[in-house]
Amino acid sequence: MNRLARLGAVLVAGGTMALTASPAGAHPAAAAPGDDAGWVPIEELRPGYYDPIDISACGTTVTMTTGDVADIEGRETPLPDGGLLFEVRGDVTVDLTRHDTGQVIDELDVSGPYTEQVSADGTQIVGAYHAPSILFPYPELGPVDAAAFEAAGIPDLAYVEKGVVTFDLVIDPDTGEAVTEEADVDGRIIDLCTWFDGDRGQAHGHAYAYADHR
Structure with a gap:
């Protein structure tokens, strides 16, 4: 997942993401899923993708x-049922900076690919x-989003070191908030709050939790 993964869910929740693929990133529905057609720089689809964000x-x-x-x-x-598949690679x-201490986690690799499939009604x-x-x-x-993290054992600032994490959300179209949400973890999750002391990748005994909720 990239720095703003799950962004599509937020855009849909806020009513700002169209479910018709934009011409810049349009990919024919009949094309093979693994082909290279339709890939464009992420800024063409999500102009604010690289903007700073406070967590x-x-x-x-x-x-x-x-x-x-x-x-x-x-x-x-575009999907045959009217939905939309959004892919990132x-x-x-x-860089992550704590406001209270100024400590920094520098050049954290978050290059994992991800997909978001949105229903036709969003x-x-x-x-x-x-x-x-x-x-x-x-x-x-x-609050449903935060509760899904807690239920799956995912920290509030989590690093997926291995494997994959899947979220399944149902959104209230009137409020833009999640009504129901489930998170499925199949991999190794690290609490990044433990990495600000400089022991990045060293203190595995307390720096990560392994969860498999399949």
Whole structure:
């Protein structure tokens, strides 16, 4: 997953994502899923993709900014049932800065590919985020999103080191918030709050939790 994975769910929840693929990233529905047609720079589909974002985590606010690597592509594919498949691939790193201490996690690789499938009416989103990825709850999705993280054992600032995490959300079209949400973890999840002390990748005994909720 990239630095703003799960962004599609938030855009749908806010009513700002059209379910018809834009011409720039349009991918013929009849084309093979693994082909290279239709991929465009991510900014053409999500203009604010590389913008900084503030995350409530680690007992403070953590700002995430794009690192030295930013080479992401996206693709939108209309589905036969009227839904939309959004795919992302490429390479990207991020920097994470704590507001309370100024500590930084520098050049974190979050280049894992991901997909988001949106129903025709925009009320259901299924997203699969592959390692290496960063995950955190979105306030725009309301308390159900945070509760899904807690139920699946996912920290508020999580790093998917191995495997994949899948979210299945149902959105209230009137409020834009998640009505129901389930998270399925099949891999190794690290609490990034434990990495700000400089022991990145060293203190595995307490730095990650393994979960498999299939």
